[in-house]
Amino acid sequence: MNTQTNTEVQRYLDRMRAALSDLPAVEVGEIMDDAGSHVVEVAEELGDEFSAEALAARLGSPEAYARELRAAAGYPPAAAPASTGGGGAALARFCFYALVAGVAAAFAFAASGGEHEQVTFLVAVCGLIAVALLFGRAGLVREVGNLPEASFARDAIAQAERSEAARVLAYLRTLQPGWWLLRALVILAAGFLLGISEFLVLALPLTALALLSGPRAKRDRRWLWISLPIGAFALGLFLTLFDAVFTHTYYRASVPQATYSATPDYPDNIYVFDKNGKALTDVYLYDEDGQPLESPWYGCASGVPRADNQYPKPQVERDGHGCREVDGVPFAVVIPTPTTSAPPTTTGPVPPSSPLPPSSESAPPATTGSVTTTG
Amino acid sequence: MDTSQLLKGVLDLAVLAVLRKEDGYGYDVLRRLRQGGLDGVGDASVYGTLRRLYNAGLLTSYVVPSEEGPHRKYYSLNEPGRARLIESGNTWKSFARTLDDLLGEVA
Numbered sequence: 001m002n003t004q005t006n007t008e009v010q011r012y013l014d015r016m017r018a019a020l021s022d023l024p025a026v027e028v029g030e031i032m033d034d035a036g037s038h039v040v041e042v043a044e045e046l047g048d049e050f051s052a053e054a055l056a057a058r059l060g061s062p063e064a065y066a067r068e069l070r071a072a073a074g075y076p077p078a079a080a081p082a083s084t085g086g087g088g089a090a091l092a093r094f095c096f097y098a099l100v101a102g103v104a105a106a107f108a109f110a111a112s113g114g115e116h117e118q119v120t121f122l123v124a125v126c127g128l129i130a131v132a133l134l135f136g137r138a139g140l141v142r143e144v145g146n147l148p149e150a151s152f153a154r155d156a157i158a159q160a161e162r163s164e165a166a167r168v169l170a171y172l173r174t175l176q177p178g179w180w181l182l183r184a185l186v187i188l189a190a191g192f193l194l195g196i197s198e199f200l201v202l203a204l205p206l207t208a209l210a211l212l213s214g215p216r217a218k219r220d221r222r223w224l225w226i227s228l229p230i231g232a233f234a235l236g237l238f239l240t241l242f243d244a245v246f247t248h249t250y251y252r253a254s255v256p257q258a259t260y261s262a263t264p265d266y267p268d269n270i271y272v273f274d275k276n277g278k279a280l281t282d283v284y285l286y287d288e289d290g291q292p293l294e295s296p297w298y299g300c301a302s303g304v305p306r307a308d309n310q311y312p313k314p315q316v317e318r319d320g321h322g323c324r325e326v327d328g329v330p331f332a333v334v335i336p337t338p339t340t341s342a343p344p345t346t347t348g349p350v351p352p353s354s355p356l357p358p359s360s361e362s363a364p365p366a367t368t369g370s371v372t373t374t375g
Numbered sequence: 376m377d378t379s380q381l382l383k384g385v386l387d388l389a390v391l392a393v394l395r396k397e398d399g400y401g402y403d404v405l406r407r408l409r410q411g412g413l414d415g416v417g418d419a420s421v422y423g424t425l426r427r428l429y430n431a432g433l434l435t436s437y438v439v440p441s442e443e444g445p446h447r448k449y450y451s452l453n454e455p456g457r458a459r460l461i462e463s464g465n466t467w468k469s470f471a472r473t474l475d476d477l478l479g480e481v482a
Contacts (some may be wrong), residue, residue: 027426033438034401034448035422041402042418065419072386072423073430177432218430 008052009043012062019066022142023075024221025154026173029161035069076220078142091133092143096150098123098130099225106229110236127229134222141222180214183234190237193244210234268295270311271329279329285309300325379415386424388467389413391433391452391460398451400439401425425450433459 013036020028039059046054059065070077105123109116134140144150160169184207191203213227272280285293292309299306300316300323314325382389393399393407405421428434433456440446452460 030429030448031422031426033446034425035419037447038401038405038418038422059418068417068419069423069426072417072420073426074423215430 005043005050008050008055009040012039012052012055012059015062016066019063019078020070022078022139022145022221023070024218024224025157026161027075027218029158031069031073035065074219088140088143089147091137092140092147093149094126095130095134095140095225096144096147098126099228102127102130102225102229103232106233107236110233111239112236113240127225131222131225134225145221176214176218179231180211183231184208184210186234186238186241187230190241193241206230206233269297269313269315271331272311273333273335275335277333277335279332281312281327281329283311285311379417382413382416382420385467386416386420387428388460388463389416390421390424390428391456391463394434394450394452395457395460398449400447400449402447404450428456 013032016035016039017028017032020031023031039055042058043050043055046058060068067078101123105116105120109120134144145154160166187203187210188207191200191207209226210230213223213230217223217227270283270285272283274280286309287293294307294309295313296305296307297313298316299314312329314327315330317324317326389408389411390404393404393411399407401422404425405416405418408416408421425434429436429450433453434450435453436448436450438446438448
């Protein structure tokens with residue numbers, strides 16, 4: 001092929017690429033690989049008879065070629081470049097940065113387990129506006145593609161395609177359908193596992209979008225504004241889930257040490273008697289380090305337990321009439337005369353208290369019928 | 376009747392069929408279709424169809440470097456592609472039989 005032919009073929013290919021420029025960069029690259037070499041081959045076949053006109057007569061104009069290819073490949077038809085009207089560049093820029101911020105915020109929000117709510121909300125609103133703009137204004141996505149920022153990103157991808165990493169990229173691309181499925185599953189699983197009811201409502205549509213948007217974004221770049229943030233969100237969720245599972249397993253593996261050294265089992269309630277067998281109330285217990293020996297106590301008021309070191313805690317009675325908190329000691333003890341250092345023994349029931357055996361292990365004798373007679 | 380209109384609906388099937396025995400790059404596929412008698416098939420339509428079938432996961436592709444000229448992307452039928460070929464082939468055959476029966480009286 002001589003230089004003249006080369007230039008003409010290159011011109012043809014450039015116009016073809018321009019007519020496809022609103023498609024995803026990867027697709028354009030693949031098409032140009034395929035159809036580009038086809039054009040070169042046709043030009044070679046023409047040999048001496050080659051001219052720009054002969055090429056166009058054989059293949060049609062580059063724009064017609066691109067149009068026919070788009071139709072056959074199922075890509076959306078190209079929009080007229082002028083259709084966005086004024087302010088197109090500003091809107092395009094807004095959409096571009098909404099996408100970048102959306103991806104970052106979706107990842108950060110999910111990976112942090114739902115922090116930075118306000119910022120995420122703000123970015124999400126911007127992202128939704130961008131999606132509405134892109135789907136509402138024909139040709140806007142093409143303008144986004146023409147932004148210098150977007151060309152830079154596209155060139156970086158094209159560069160990687162030609163580099164040593166091409167093989168890895170090609171391999172990753174074959175995994176894409178698997179990733180679309182995986183991210184949908186991650187979102188669905190997170191919806192159930194994290195058990196946040198508001199999130200579960202969101203998780204189902206998100207799962208559907210995660211499945212749908214991937215393949216669509218391959219052919220229609222507008223879907224990138226949905227597919228990319230969802231992908232980032234799923235990745236963040238995956239980290240959160242992984243972290244939760246890992247912490248859980250680690251915690252379970254270390255339970256023996258944790259039980260005996262770090263958090264000893266406290267009894268649910270403690271009753272204190274003086275040497276005469278008189279029950280003491282409103283006692284405050286501390287350990288050897290002066291740390292209060294707190295244990296959680298669930299009163300009748302629902303919600304968080306009261307955790308303090310004041311004993312004995314009131315007994316909680318629940319019956320048909322509702323819930324009552326009962327102060328006092330449900331049993332009595334007889335302290336043996338201090339001739340030996342043996343631990344005090346307890347006696348049986350002492351009226352009017354209940355006949356419950358004293359126990360430092362079991363739950364407070366709150367639900368037994370006989371206790372209610374004392375209260 | 377304009378055959379290009381008919382072709383639109385069955386180009387997928389035709390492309391899958393010519394890739395059944397042997398892998399081929401775009402121009403190969405185009406030549407095989409034309410040699411098989413589909414003169415009216417457009418160059419760009421074939422390339423577009425190849426992209427669509429590839430994106431639908433019915434074809435795999437690999438690049439063969441060429442010493443003279445640009446490197447060539449070969450397409451080959453994978454298992455889903457073969458399954459689709461059989462399925463669409465059966466649909467076509469029964470459709471064609473139906474139409475033959477309808478036309479039997481006319482021709």
